[in-house]
Amino acid sequence: MWKCPKCGRTYKNENQSHFCGKAPSTVEDYILAQREEIRSQLQSVRQVLSSRLPDAVEKISWSMPTYWQDHNIIHFAAQKKHIGLYPGPEAVEHFSEKLDEAGLKYSKGTIQIPYTGELPLELIGEIADWCIRTGHHA
Numbered sequence: 733m734w735k736c737p738k739c740g741r742t743y744k745n746e747n748q749s750h751f752c753g754k755a756p757s758t759v760e761d762y763i764l765a766q767r768e769e770i771r772s773q774l775q776s777v778r779q780v781l782s783s784r785l786p787d788a789v790e791k792i793s794w795s796m797p798t799y800w801q802d803h804n805i806i807h808f809a810a811q812k813k814h815i816g817l818y819p820g821p822e823a824v825e826h827f828s829e830k831l832d833e834a835g836l837k838y839s840k841g842t843i844q845i846p847y848t849g850e851l852p853l854e855l856i857g858e859i860a861d862w863c864i865r866t867g868h869h870a
Contacts (some may be wrong), residue, residue: 757789781806
């Protein structure tokens with residue numbers, strides 16, 4: 733067990749990623765709570781998702797920014813070395829060739845977008861479009 737020196741909570745894994753204190757209640761609060769050098773990238777992901785999912789509600793679910801319309805459509809989150817995009821396993825499978833072409837790591841339901849390099853905003857938008865159109869979701 734590992735105990736966070738800041739908040740005192742215990743976790744199974746050493747240096748477990750978590751929010752110390754009160755979790756953010758809005759996506760804006762979430763982004764502002766992240767490291768300054770990654771905020772603009774998170775804001776860019778937020779903007780593309782908001783524009784592609786105009787009827788979805790933006791909220792915090794599972795402690796991360798989420799777009800919801802009758803169900804969770806897609807999530808994203810700041811990780812130590814990348815932005816995690818969580819569109820669900822069907823989306824990852826459907827877009828696996830494009831993800832390979834973009835040089836992105838992925839696994840079942842999860843896409844890792846490194847902080848280094850250009851954000852694949854058009855691909856993120858395509859994934860969001862596909863999720864809402866097909867009903868496959870996070």
